[in-house]
Amino acid sequence: MNSKERHELRYRRRKARREEKKRSLAEQYGDFDKVFTFENLYAAYKGCCKGVGWKASTQRYKANVLLNVVDTLDLLKSGKFKSKGFYEFDIIERGKERHIKSVHISERVVQRCLCDYSLVPIFSNSFIYDNGACMKEKE
Numbered sequence: 001m002n003s004k005e006r007h008e009l010r011y012r013r014r015k016a017r018r019e020e021k022k023r024s025l026a027e028q029y030g031d032f033d034k035v036f037t038f039e040n041l042y043a044a045y046k047g048c049c050k051g052v053g054w055k056a057s058t059q060r061y062k063a064n065v066l067l068n069v070v071d072t073l074d075l076l077k078s079g080k081f082k083s084k085g086f087y088e089f090d091i092i093e094r095g096k097e098r099h100i101k102s103v104h105i106s107e108r109v110v111q112r113c114l115c116d117y118s119l120v121p122i123f124s125n126s127f128i129y130d131n132g133a134c135m136k137e138k139e
Helices: 003-029 038-048 056-063 065-078 105-126
Strands: 086-093 096-103
Touching (some): 038 065, 056 105, 065 105, 096 105
Antiparallel strands (some): 086 096
């Protein structure tokens, strides 16, 4: 066996290990029913409310949080969850006008649940080191 053949065998072993790791991550974090559970949606809600608990929309959602989370879970499982669109408004900050498109709290909960329990665990190993201002290990 010459060096080129040994190189090819090492390459195939590394590639097989990467594929196996990718497959196991997809099995573990890629299942819809494992990602969207009541516990995960509730934890995502708790994370979404940090720093914005003073807002009226967040307080309205918080007043019936258990019912809201159960309703969201039912809509997701039945395939009827739809975006409510954006809440749009303009602000003037330091003399510059900005147009803001804000997502409703119920959609932020779903987005955060998807990111925290599926996308980040699957793709975080492929991020470059400097990418990740909001990654838990890099805060």
